[in-house]
Amino acid sequence: LALVTVMDDQTGEEVTFVVDEITNIAKESIEGSIGTSNYAHNKVNQWNSTIIEQCLNQLTKLGKPFKYIVSCVIMQKNGAGLHTASSCYWDSSTDGSATVKWENKTMYCIATVFGLAI
Numbered sequence: 001l002a003l004v005t006v007m008d009d010q011t012g013e014e015v016t017f018v019v020d021e022i023t024n025i026a027k028e029s030i031e032g033s034i035g036t037s038n039y040a041h042n043k044v045n046q047w048n049s050t051i052i053e054q055c056l057n058q059l060t061k062l063g064k065p066f067k068y069i070v071s072c073v074i075m076q077k078n079g080a081g082l083h084t085a086s087s088c089y090w091d092s093s094t095d096g097s098a099t100v101k102w103e104n105k106t107m108y109c110i111a112t113v114f115g116l117a118i
Contacts, residue, residue: 015064017096017115022059026070026100026111029054039076039106048072051111059113069114076107090116 033050055070075082088097094117102109
């Protein structure tokens with residue numbers, strides 16, 4: 001369990017970026033959008049938009065003092081390789097990230113959420 005703790009200036013309470021909580025939000029967004037669907041090129045843009053919007057809506061509902069960035073990649077399973085990486089110049093004591101790698105029989109989906117303390 002990875003935690004990043006921040007003090008909320010208004011309440012004086014500790015606010016935490018809980019990677020497991022964020023991961024669950026992203027996974028539920030992916031499964032709710034794609035589910036058991038087969039890969040369909042003409043649906044990828046809509047799936048991406050829906051996954052990102054659902055993640056952001058659920059993250060906002062947490063009411064924590066973080067700015068969020070969500071990215072999503074959907075790729076058909078066809079034997080091609082996919083390599084992705086990110087690098088962040090931030091305060092690792094307050095900011096965090098979570099990545100979900102999801103797949104079904106026809107596609108891969110990778111969603112990443114970055115949380116930056118306000």
